[in-house]
Amino acid sequence: MQKILIANRGEIACRIIRTAKSMGIKTVAIYSQVDHLLPHVTMADEAYCVGNAPSRESYLNINKIIKIARECEADAIHPGYGFLSEKAEFAQAVTEAGLIFIAPSAPVIQCMGDKLEAKALAKSAGVTLVPGSTSSLNNIAEAREFAHQHGYPVLLKAAAGGGGKGMRVVRDDIGLEEGFERAQSEALSAFGDDRVFIEKYIETPRHIEIQILADQHGNVIHFGERDCSLQRRHQKVVEECPSPFVTQALREEIAHQAVALAKKVGYTSAGTVEFIVSPKGEFYFLEMNTRLQVEHPVTEAVYGLDLVEWMIRIARGEKLTLKQNDIKPSGHAIEVRLYAEDPTEGFLPSAGKLIQFRAPFSPDIRFDCGFTEGDQVSIYYDPMIAKVIAHAPTRTEALTNLIQYLNKILIKGLASNQDFLIRLLRTENVQAGTYHTHYIQECLEHLVGETATVTQEDLNLFVQAAMAIQSPSLPAQNFVVIIGKTIFDDQRCTATLNWLYQNQLFTLSYQGQEVIGRHHFHNGIHHLTINGLTQAVRVIDSRHWPSIQHLNFENAISDNKIIKAPMPGTIIALPISVGQAVQKGQPLAIIEAMKMENVLKAPQEGTVSEICVKNGDSLVREQVIVRFA
Numbered sequence: 001m002q003k004i005l006i007a008n009r010g011e012i013a014c015r016i017i018r019t020a021k022s023m024g025i026k027t028v029a030i031y032s033q034v035d036h037l038l039p040h041v042t043m044a045d046e047a048y049c050v051g052n053a054p055s056r057e058s059y060l061n062i063n064k065i066i067k068i069a070r071e072c073e074a075d076a077i078h079p080g081y082g083f084l085s086e087k088a089e090f091a092q093a094v095t096e097a098g099l100i101f102i103a104p105s106a107p108v109i110q111c112m113g114d115k116l117e118a119k120a121l122a123k124s125a126g127v128t129l130v131p132g133s134t135s136s137l138n139n140i141a142e143a144r145e146f147a148h149q150h151g152y153p154v155l156l157k158a159a160a161g162g163g164g165k166g167m168r169v170v171r172d173d174i175g176l177e178e179g180f181e182r183a184q185s186e187a188l189s190a191f192g193d194d195r196v197f198i199e200k201y202i203e204t205p206r207h208i209e210i211q212i213l214a215d216q217h218g219n220v221i222h223f224g225e226r227d228c229s230l231q232r233r234h235q236k237v238v239e240e241c242p243s244p245f246v247t248q249a250l251r252e253e254i255a256h257q258a259v260a261l262a263k264k265v266g267y268t269s270a271g272t273v274e275f276i277v278s279p280k281g282e283f284y285f286l287e288m289n290t291r292l293q294v295e296h297p298v299t300e301a302v303y304g305l306d307l308v309e310w311m312i313r314i315a316r317g318e319k320l321t322l323k324q325n326d327i328k329p330s331g332h333a334i335e336v337r338l339y340a341e342d343p344t345e346g347f348l349p350s351a352g353k354l355i356q357f358r359a360p361f362s363p364d365i366r367f368d369c370g371f372t373e374g375d376q377v378s379i380y381y382d383p384m385i386a387k388v389i390a391h392a393p394t395r396t397e398a399l400t401n402l403i404q405y406l407n408k409i410l411i412k413g414l415a416s417n418q419d420f421l422i423r424l425l426r427t428e429n430v431q432a433g434t435y436h437t438h439y440i441q442e443c444l445e446h447l448v449g450e451t452a453t454v455t456q457e458d459l460n461l462f463v464q465a466a467m468a469i470q471s472p473s474l475p476a477q478n479f480v481v482i483i484g485k486t487i488f489d490d491q492r493c494t495a496t497l498n499w500l501y502q503n504q505l506f507t508l509s510y511q512g513q514e515v516i517g518r519h520h521f522h523n524g525i526h527h528l529t530i531n532g533l534t535q536a537v538r539v540i541d542s543r544h545w546p547s548i549q550h551l552n553f554e555n556a557i558s559d560n561k562i563i564k565a566p567m568p569g570t571i572i573a574l575p576i577s578v579g580q581a582v583q584k585g586q587p588l589a590i591i592e593a594m595k596m597e598n599v600l601k602a603p604q605e606g607t608v609s610e611i612c613v614k615n616g617d618s619l620v621r622e623q624v625i626v627r628f629a
Contacts, residue, residue, distance in 0.1 A: 001025060001100060001316055006044070009059060010427045011386060012292070015042035016078050019308040022189065028072050030065060032058035034378050038370060046072055053380045059083045066097050076100035076315060078308075080384065085291040086113050088494055090228075092097050095608045102315040104269045104290045105611040111265060115159050116197055116214045123262035124287045127257045130284035132274065140180050142200050142607040143229055147176060148407040149257025150200045154179060156299030160186030164234030166190060169201055178587070185590075186597045188291035189572070202284065205276040206229065206245050209289075210258035211299045213310055214267045219320045222255045223303045224618050226295055227301030228274075229437050232347060237440065238424065240297035240334040241302045244395060244433025245277070254283055259289065269314050270296070279436070293338070294387065297366055301333035301391035302600045308473050323489075332395040334402055336425070340383040342415035343448045349593050351379040353411030358501065365390055372437045372581035377414060379568040379593055385416065395433065399425055407532075408505060422532025424497060460534045465497065465508050466518055563600060566620040569593030576626070580608045589613075589625050600625065 005028040006022050017027045017040060019214055029044035041047045048068045051058035060083060069077055076092050079085035084101065089111035094101040098608040103109070112118045122130070131150060136159050137143050147154045147170070155180050158166025166187030168179035180196065180277045188194035207228045214220040227243030228236045245422075246254075258273035265288075272293050273285040296307050305322075310558035315319075340350045357373040368384035377383060386392060388409075401441060406422050424447055429435045440447065454462075498507045506517050519532040526537050573590040580603045589600045605629035613625050 002314065003045075003559065004076045004078055004102065004312070005065070005072065005073045005074040006040070006078050006080060007059070007065050007084055008078075008082070008084065009040060009381065010038060011033055011078040011368050011384065012082075012294075012370075014043055014370055014517050015368055015382055016080060016108040016235065016308055017043045019306055020078075020312070023309060025312070030059070030357070030381070031067060036273070038375060039372055040370060046548060053378065055083065055380060059381075062087075062093050065090075066093055066099075067260065069094075070097060071101055072087060072253065074099065074225070075272065076102050077314075078102040078290065078311070081294055083290050085248060086289070088113060089325065090340055102269070102311050103292075104271060105269060106269055108265050109290045112290050113160060115157060115204035115287060116195075117289055119285070121265055122261055122288075123260045124141045125257075126163050126499050127261050127285045128283060130199050130286075133136055133197045136195035136197050137180070140177055141182055143176055144173065146198050147173070149256040153203070155199045155201040156183040156196050157199065158191060158193070159197055160191040161187055161494060164231075167234045182590075182597065182599070185573070189592060189597065201222065202276050202278055204438055205229075205278055206243070207236075207274065207286075207437050207621050208246060208254060208277050209242055209274040209293070210255050210354050211296070211307075212258055212262050212267070212273065212291075213307070213314070213320060213322075214262050214269065214271070215314050215320045216268050216317055218263075219268065220259050220262045221320060221322055221324050221327065222259055223299050223305070223327060225251055225254065226293075226298055228295060229436050230430070230440060232440050233256045236337065237421070238334065238430075240395070240398075242329060242332065243296040247281075248592045250277075250283070251283055257285070261285075265588065268494065270311050277436075294384075297368060297389045298333035298391075301366065301377075301389060302329045302331060303327060304330060307478050327624065331391055331393045332398045333389060333391040334395075334398045335387055335389040336402065336406070336421045337384050338386045338388060338409070338421070339417045340385050340414050340467070341417055341620065343417055343420040345415075345566055347417070348598065349383040349569075351377050351381070351568050351593075353377075353384075356410050357385075357412075358410040359386070360405075360408050362401070362405055364392060365405045383592050385411075394597040396431075405518055407529075408500070410504060410518070419529060419532040419534065422449055426531060453533060458531055458533055459535070461508060461515060461517075461530050462537060465506065465519070465528050465530065466526050466537045518540065561606070561628040563588055563602075563628075565591065565600070565621060565625055566600070567591070567624045568621055569598070569618075569619050571613050571617045571619065571625075573595065573617055574611060574613070576608050576610055579607055580604060581607060591619065600628070 003026040008292055015046050020027045027044040029047040030042050030050040031041045032051055032053050050064050051061050067434035077099055084090040088106040090322050091101045091106035091109050117130055123533050129402040139488040153169055153171045156168045166183050168183045170176045170179040178265055180466055183196045184194045208225050210225055211223040224238050225246055226241045228239045254275055261273055272607040273287040275283045276286050277283040300307055341347045342350050354371055354373055359367050371385055390398045390399055403422055403425050411418055474563050504519055508515050515530050520527040528535055569591040572592045575587050584602055584604050586602045588602055591598045610627040
């Protein structure tokens with residue numbers, strides 16, 4: 001194997017290229033027209049344009065990818081994750097073209113990619129299943145019958161799906177019809193297959209997955225578990241290894257079933273078997289991902305291996321040299337996904353230019369990224385900017401290092417979930433490891449935007465930083481802060497402010513603690529971010545000491561008679577008509593952006609006076625969609 005084509009983009013393409021180069025293997029990148037300046041293009045030995053921006057015209061174009069691989073005389077193709085990585089027809093086309101597919105075989109991808117077939121195979125392998133339908137639903141009536149028999153809540157899932165797409169939790173009859181339609185539509189859009197099945201929904205579970213490796217000689221081993229329970233809209237946000245919830249006995253039991261399933265289906269390469277685990281430790285098979293997972297770096301950190309290297313070696317026919325008894329974990333690793341999205345606007349994807357994007361080097365942090373400063377984050381693909389992975393001897397150290405590093409990242413030009421991640425990692429339950437798959441939703445008010453709780457300690461730090469910024473020569477004092485008012489006393493203490501980068505990053509040492517903050521000054525107002533919380537303050541000079549005015553900004557009241565696009569995207573449905581009376585919360589339009597469907601709903605009762613777009617239209621942010629009389 002002398003040359004590998006990576007049928008992917010961005011962060012994962014860069015990651016595969018690095019490993020291939022370390023093995024002395026040449027690499028070939030592909031890119032769409034909007035991706036021609038991204039790092040993976042220049043990192044590879046060769047790079048070829050695969051088509052226009054839409055995925056179906058570029059990264060999902062099997063014939064074009066195979067054609068490029070043949071013309072550049074590649075020996076193998078690595079699919080990464082997403083796009084074609086779990087498409088059996090792609091694996092088959094690669095093999096038929098005489099190339100090596102660095103992933104499981106087409107038959108394995110086919111059977112495990114069909115969630116219903118996977119459930120049947122898992123059952124035959126002795127794997128525990130959650131109650132659910134054994135075939136796809138033909139209509140809403142079948143879904144309603146199952147829900148009434150087993151009770152709400154239920155979970156609608158795409159038969160060919162994964163990654164949270166085509167998945168809807170339904171809690172009553174009213175939500176079942178819309179959930180069924182949305183699950184079908186999203187499944188068809190994401191996977192070209194609108195089949196949906198139904199399962200009993202397990203409340204407040206943990207999401208636990210087992211990493212496996214299997215060679216072509218019948219050997220299968222596992223590398224413990226990852227806890228991926230911190231999720232939003234069924235998509236993972238934070239992952240860690242090992243799980244703070246799983247006991248050694250439970251770990252062995254779940255891993256035993258994962259290995260048994262891999263052997264049953266004749267699995268080869270790297271893969272993941274996912275389970276949901278109830279608070280009592282009862283576990284059920286969820287699905288098998290026949291590819292490299294986004295969160296694989298935490299396993300690599302704890303177990304000291306390179307999964308991509310092993311995928312390549314297995315694809316070359318090599319035997320596993322590792323034995324299960326020799327595999328020992330070391331320390332703890334935690335990963336977060338840094339997304340271009342706006343938590344204050346319901347996590348709507350954010351596209352645009354990374355005007356500023358700086359992430360410092362740290363020996364304790366792995367920063368997997370597919371963008372550099374000045375790059376464009378496109379509306380056409382998943383909005384993940386980077387993965388940040390901390391590895392340390394203990395979980396507490398890993399959390400601390402990760403929070404400190406996230407604070408040091410500078411992102412300007414588009415919205416991101418940076419502060420949301422910091423707040424999430426600082427919550428009591430995450431610090432203690434006592435969270436579940438619904439935890440983010442339960443604490444969303446605390447985690448998002450201006451509703452986030454600012455503690456007394458945070459306020460003190462905000463004020464101290466603002467004073468030091470305005471009057472660095474003045475000695476600092478102890479003080480107590482009341483909202484909108486600052487009271488000083490005469491007991492002196494020392495506060496030290498050190499700038500890290502162009503007066504935008506700073507460390508503040510105050511009363512025995514040190515925090516990292518970010519600072520932005522605009523129109524006479526200091527915007528200070530400390531511990532993931534942002535406070536706008538104005539420093540007012542007085543005769544002796546500067547005083548602080550806290551500014552609590554409220555969102556501008558929107559005109560409820562005009563519905564605008566909250567993000568760039570494509571109109572895929574307009575379930576309304578001119579003259580129609582609509583109720584508050586009724587769907588008005590469905591926008592597809594960054595591989596997800598987003599439903600815009602009526603903010604109040606009204607009558608539609610004008611529909612300003614049509615199905616298939618490409619939208620820009622703030623474009624008017626609907627007007628009300």
